[in-house]
Amino acid sequence: MSEQAVTAQSEDFSRWYNEIVYRADLAAPSPVRGCVIIKPYGYEIWEGIKAGLDRRFKVTGHQNAYFPLFIPESYIQREAQHVEGFSPELAVVTHAGGKELEEPLVVRPTSETVIGEAFSDWIQSYRDLPLLINQWANVVRWELRTRPFLRTAEFLWQEGHTAHATHDEAEEETMQMLDIYADFAINDAAIPVIKGEKSRLERFAGALRTYTIEAMMRDRRALQCGTSHNLGQNFAKAFDIRYLAESNNQEYCWTTSWGLSTRMVGAVVMTHGDDKGLRLPPKLAPYQVVIVPIYKNDSQRSAVMEAVERLQGTLDGAGIRVHVDNREGQSPGFKFNDWEMRGVPVRMEIGPKDVQNNNAVLARRDVLGRQGKQFISQDGILEAAQSLLADIQASLLEDARAFRDAHITDVSTYDELRAVIEEGDWARAHWDGSDADELAVKDDTGATIRCFPFEQQPAPGVCVMTGRKTGRVALFAKAY
RNA sequence: CGGGGCGUGGCGCAGCCCGGUAGCGCGCACGGUUUGGGUCCGUGAGGUCCCCGGUUCGAAUCCGGGCGCCCCGACCA
Numbered sequence: 001m002s003e004q005a006v007t008a009q010s011e012d013f014s015r016w017y018n019e020i021v022y023r024a025d026l027a028a029p030s031p032v033r034g035c036v037i038i039k040p041y042g043y044e045i046w047e048g049i050k051a052g053l054d055r056r057f058k059v060t061g062h063q064n065a066y067f068p069l070f071i072p073e074s075y076i077q078r079e080a081q082h083v084e085g086f087s088p089e090l091a092v093v094t095h096a097g098g099k100e101l102e103e104p105l106v107v108r109p110t111s112e113t114v115i116g117e118a119f120s121d122w123i124q125s126y127r128d129l130p131l132l133i134n135q136w137a138n139v140v141r142w143e144l145r146t147r148p149f150l151r152t153a154e155f156l157w158q159e160g161h162t163a164h165a166t167h168d169e170a171e172e173e174t175m176q177m178l179d180i181y182a183d184f185a186i187n188d189a190a191i192p193v194i195k196g197e198k199s200r201l202e203r204f205a206g207a208l209r210t211y212t213i214e215a216m217m218r219d220r221r222a223l224q225c226g227t228s229h230n231l232g233q234n235f236a237k238a239f240d241i242r243y244l245a246e247s248n249n250q251e252y253c254w255t256t257s258w259g260l261s262t263r264m265v266g267a268v269v270m271t272h273g274d275d276k277g278l279r280l281p282p283k284l285a286p287y288q289v290v291i292v293p294i295y296k297n298d299s300q301r302s303a304v305m306e307a308v309e310r311l312q313g314t315l316d317g318a319g320i321r322v323h324v325d326n327r328e329g330q331s332p333g334f335k336f337n338d339w340e341m342r343g344v345p346v347r348m349e350i351g352p353k354d355v356q357n358n359n360a361v362l363a364r365r366d367v368l369g370r371q372g373k374q375f376i377s378q379d380g381i382l383e384a385a386q387s388l389l390a391d392i393q394a395s396l397l398e399d400a401r402a403f404r405d406a407h408i409t410d411v412s413t414y415d416e417l418r419a420v421i422e423e424g425d426w427a428r429a430h431w432d433g434s435d436a437d438e439l440a441v442k443d444d445t446g447a448t449i450r451c452f453p454f455e456q457q458p459a460p461g462v463c464v465m466t467g468r469k470t471g472r473v474a475l476f477a478k479a480y
Numbered sequence: 481c482g483g484g485g486c487g488u489g490g491c492g493c494a495g496c497c498c499g500g501u502a503g504c505g506c507g508c509a510c511g512g513u514u515u516g517g518g519u520c521c522g523u524g525a526g527g528u529c530c531c532c533g534g535u536u537c538g539a540a541u542c543c544g545g546g547c548g549c550c551c552c553g554a555c556c557a
Contacts, residue, residue, distance in 0.1 A: 264557095351516055354516095
């Protein structure tokens with residue numbers, strides 16, 4: 001019955017995505033167009049993402065702060081490219097307190113401007129640098145076509161903002177944060193991302209250079225998972241962020257910004273999910289192990305529950321996030337499917353037979369059916385669970401990496417590029433084209449330059465568009 | 481902003497052409513049965529049929545107007 005099975009990925013990927021998001025209880029529809037309610041299970045994944053990133057930010061010397069949701073309209077207009085980039089999608093408050101405001105307030109789409117204004121006050125001398133700030137916040141961009149987590153009118157993110165004395169320090173910071181994103185994506189989210197630089201067309205409005213981590217989703221479309229911008233002195237000049245150098249001269253600062261959003265939740269869903277539902281990497285899974293007790297009658301129930309509670313305590317004591325599914329009136333079979341839908345990495349089954357044999361069954365989410373099940377002595381349950389979780393974390397990453405690598409093709413002519421994109425894969429090509437050339441490719445094939453990957457082809461080649469010799473390689477793909 | 485569709489219990493829908501007591505599946509509640517891969521049976525709760533107006537003895541159904549939403553084409557974490 002359609003109430004049970006989810007649409008297969010191969011049949012209709014975006015339908016699959018929507019069903020999973022709602023049925024795994026990550027999100028709920030909101031009364032406001034383009035927005036979503038993030039439900040507890042989805043929010044816990046986001047909390048895992050926050051924790052993983054925040055720890056890394058702190059280790060590298062950043063501090064959290066919070067800036068206002070409302071930005072005076074005039075601020076947004078101070079940096080020319082910035083206005084141009086964002087004005088179409090701004091939400092603006094014109095009335096408040098029953099009166100029309102003297103100056104409309106923009107609901108922040110990002111905070112370079114307010115933070116720039118603050119930085120100009122805070123920074124006096126080179127001794128105040130570098131200034132390393134991050135904020136966790138919601139932002140609003142009035143998008144037309146929205147999808148839960150991937151693109152919503154309001155979303156949650158972190159935005160880092162830093163100021164430095166020199167271009168090179170700013171560049172170093174920009175790159176360091178990109179590395180942190182990549183490290184987090186790969187090691188915590190098990191998403192093998194590709195680091196690279198954005199083309200001019202895809203660059204952040206107002207940035208000198210934008211770097212990105214790009215991931216391949218299960219339908220082979222590209223998803224930009226995080227970006228890090230070297231803003232040069234553009235915002236420093238617009239907001240007068242200056243410092244007195246040791247030489248006693250006033251200098252403009254060099255600033256950076258970098259952000260990663262709740263889109264990452266969508267990336268986890270679309271990178272690892274299968275036709276049974278979510279597959280969560282253990283490091284981000286709200287529940288790493290779920291225990292399903294099995295019994296027929298009260299006496300079995302008490303024997304089983306005693307073992308269940310003991311094992312729960314063992315795992316919990318070792319820091320494993322464990323949940324006992326003690327719902328009455330739901331069959332074990334139903335629970336198995338339910339937790340598979342929700343992507344819990346390890347399921348533990350304990351029934352009367354296991355109690356009798358001092359066993360437990362461990363089933364791994366990434367290997368369905370009997371192959372993924374093993375009988376373990378209760379005495380060794382902790383070690384077994386720990387190593388299974390580590391194994392799942394690694395194998396999800398490996399799966400995704402193999403999938404990605406199988407769908408990137410090196411091309412040396414434009415016809416090949418077109419064919420590869422048509423097929424749905426990514427194309428890697430030598431590129432020395434102009435903005436207009438890039439747009440032409442988009443019009444023609446639907447693909448954009450996702451990035452110029454840092455890991456370049458060793459040998460220079462010939463640009464697929466212009467025929468000019470170049471050492472630069474671009475990744476082309478259809479993107480979300 | 482251009483083209484197509486839809487508004488009916490919480491969700492998904494049927495009913496509308498041809499006006500006459502508002503239905504089905506899922507979910508929910510209760511009882512029993514079952515429980516090692518999505519149990520089954522019974523009982524029950526739950527609806528201003530998007531809004532306003534018109535036609536009519538009578539409107540979910542026909543007519544007029546409005547509102548909202550979804551899908552497809554140009555921009556975006």
